[in-house]
Amino acid sequence: MKGASNDNLSKAASRSLKAIETHCQAYDNPYIPIRAEILDVIQETTSQTQDVKSFILRPSCPLPFSPGQFVEVTVPGTGEAPFGFASSPHITDTIQLCIKRTGYVTDCLHRMRPGDEVWIRGPFGNSFPVDEMTGYDLFFAAGGLGLAPLRPLIDLIFLPENRVKFGKINMLLAARTTKDFIFRYDYGRWASNPDTELRLTIDNPEPGWDGLVGFPHMLVRDIPFDIHNTYAILCGPPVMIKALSDAFSRMGMPKDRILTTLEMRMTCGVGKCGKCNIGHTYVCVDGPVFSVAQLDKMPGEY
Numbered sequence: 001m002k003g004a005s006n007d008n009l010s011k012a013a014s015r016s017l018k019a020i021e022t023h024c025q026a027y028d029n030p031y032i033p034i035r036a037e038i039l040d041v042i043q044e045t046t047s048q049t050q051d052v053k054s055f056i057l058r059p060s061c062p063l064p065f066s067p068g069q070f071v072e073v074t075v076p077g078t079g080e081a082p083f084g085f086a087s088s089p090h091i092t093d094t095i096q097l098c099i100k101r102t103g104y105v106t107d108c109l110h111r112m113r114p115g116d117e118v119w120i121r122g123p124f125g126n127s128f129p130v131d132e133m134t135g136y137d138l139f140f141a142a143g144g145l146g147l148a149p150l151r152p153l154i155d156l157i158f159l160p161e162n163r164v165k166f167g168k169i170n171m172l173l174a175a176r177t178t179k180d181f182i183f184r185y186d187y188g189r190w191a192s193n194p195d196t197e198l199r200l201t202i203d204n205p206e207p208g209w210d211g212l213v214g215f216p217h218m219l220v221r222d223i224p225f226d227i228h229n230t231y232a233i234l235c236g237p238p239v240m241i242k243a244l245s246d247a248f249s250r251m252g253m254p255k256d257r258i259l260t261t262l263e264m265r266m267t268c269g270v271g272k273c274g275k276c277n278i279g280h281t282y283v284c285v286d287g288p289v290f291s292v293a294q295l296d297k298m299p300g301e302y
């Protein structure tokens with residue numbers, strides 16, 4: 001009898017999950033996750049110190065999002081964690097997440113294979129102010145995994161119909177070592193766009209390396225760009241963002257044109273639990289994208 005009632009329970013659960021998926025109620029209720037199948041797993045870094053993999057997921061219903069937004073990913077029995085979208089926003093039937101192995105959830109995700117399933121809630125958060133940036137030159141500066149949340153914006157801007165709306169594009173991509181770069185398969189495609197310069201830098205010289213060496217904030221002064229007509233979009237470790245935004249603002253760039261995205265600890269993702277707040281700001285709903293002018297008005301807890 002006990003077994004039968006458990007069977008019924010799981011049948012009922014499976015029926016209601018099917019109903020959720022069919023009607024995509026997740027769009028109306030941010031607490032309801034949707035099922036997503038792992039289609040592919042890409043090993044991004046090959047260094048001993050950083051294990052980063054990309055996961056291509058097929059959600060059970062299309063998931064439109066804007067560059068800068070994030071999802072909460074649940075691994076049943078383990079936990080839930082937030083990750084920024086790392087794929088092109090014009091593709092909605094699959095999404096890419098680029099995930100560094102750091103703890104319980106990410107460790108479990110890294111052991112998953114194509115065909116396995118996770119559950120996702122979202123999209124959450126604000127996005128990059130693409131309309132405000134239109135007509136400007138753009139300077140992308142990313143450190144390590146910081147390139148992941150910028151990739152949707154980069155891909156959006158490089159669509160031929162959008163590329164003409166922006167001026168010169170500089171990209172300065174930093175990694176600790178040559179083995180720590182992510183999305184290497186994109187660099188050729190990005191660099192082949194008109195009026196676009198892509199530079200790679202690593203922290204210390206390595207045999208055979210003919211790119212730049214040094215931290216991004218030490219290199220920006222030597223890169224020609226029009227400080228009066230440029231938006232800087234930065235993402236990376238907090239220390240890199242601080243040093244770079246100081247360098248750009250010392251050079252005369254207004255702080256409302258220096259944008260970044262924060263990775264505070266989060267739980268609900270919808271402004272209810274108070275886990276992510278900085279003063280009166282909830283990073284999960286007011287962010288994660290902020291200008292340095294906005295960050296300067298917030299307590300320095302990030």
Ligand SMILES: Cc1cc2nc3c(=O)[nH]c(=O)nc-3n(C[C@H](O)[C@H](O)[C@H](O)COP(=O)(O)OP(=O)(O)OC[C@H]3O[C@@H](n4cnc5c(N)ncnc54)[C@H](O)[C@@H]3O)c2cc1C
Pocket residue numbers: 070079080081082083084085097098099100101102103104105106107145148149262263264265266288
């Ligand atoms: C909006 C947003 C977007 C994010 N995007 C990405 C992404 O694209 N790729 C990615 O790999 N990670 C991203 N993160 C960070 C990611 O959510 C955490 O690494 C993840 O929650 C760790 O979960 P875990 O269970 O594996 O680690 P845990 O077992 O919970 O923790 C492992 C270690 O990491 C530390 N830690 C956990 N979360 C954070 C955090 N948010 N900030 C600093 N330290 C933390 C813990 O203190 C502990 O030392 C994002 C976070 C936010 C808020």
Ligand code: FES
Pocket residue numbers: 265266267268269270271272273274275276277282283284285
């Ligand atoms: S994560 Fe719950 S309020 Fe932001």
